[in-house]
Amino acid sequence: MERTSLSIVAAAAATALLVAGCGALGGEGEAAPQDGAEASSSGVDAAQGGDGGEQGEGGGRSPAEALDFTAPTVGGGEIDGAELQGEPVVLWFWAPWCTICRGEAPGVADTAERYEGEVEFIGVAGQGEAAAMEEFVASTGTDGMRHIIDEDGSIWSxxxxxxQPxxxxxxxxxxxxTYTGKMSDKEIDDRxxxxVLAE
Structure with missing residues (x-):
């Protein structure tokens, strides 16, 4: 009887991990919403999240503080966050092991290409090794974008x-x-x- 109970618990745990997908830090925890994104804002009133998702005021740093970083980029070089202040930019937060991020990457790359010269798309990679991040960029066709390596999670925070995503x-x-969760190409275009472009 005890062995049967343990088998049931193990099966339930495995199912929960599969459902969680690319959820919280390290791939564990609650999965990100799949049918829309949840939003939080900084420096402005909260706006409606994707597909009616819940939203709230951002609890993090001010925009200037959030951009107060210098970080390496995938493939070499570095980026100074201050150069993004007041610029039309979309930051895409991903992890190299995240299957949801990998699945949406081609759409993000296509969208970035459509907005070239108007809005810059920049990846912010976290929770992984630089070599894995380089492989992700090369294999997903996102090498036309710059990708920041967030070594200690401070940029995400x-x-x-x-x-992620x-x-x-x-x-x-x-x-x-900031919107949490997978976004379709259309949702990104709408946002x-x-x-960004409405101002």
Whole structure:
């Protein structure tokens, strides 16, 4: 009887891990929403999340504080966050082991290409080794974008990101809005139009 109970518990745990997908830090915990994104904002009033997702005020640092970093990039070089202040930018937060991030990567790359010269798309990679991040970029076709390596999680934290994938839309006013969860190409387009280019 005890062995049967243990088998049932093990099966339930395995199912929970499969359902969680690319949830919280380290791939454990609650999965990110799949049918829309949840939003939090900094420096502005909260806006409606994707597909009616819940939203709230960002609890992280101010926009200037969030961009107060210098970090290495995938493939070499570095990026100074201050150069993004007041620029139309979309930050895409991903992890190299995240299957959801890998699945949405081609769409993100296509969207970045469509907005080239208007809005810069930058990946923010975390929770992995640099070699794995390089492989992810090369194999997903996202090598046309710059990708920041968030070595200690401080950049994710500054943008109120606790799980991947997430997106942060930086406005020319210097404010930003962060959405947690997978976003379709259309949802990204809608957010770029309403949150970035509308100003």
């Amino acid at each position: 500054g943008f109120d990101v606790t799980t 997430s997106f942060s839309f930086l406005r020319t006013s210097g404010t930003f809005l 770029v139009a309403s949150e």
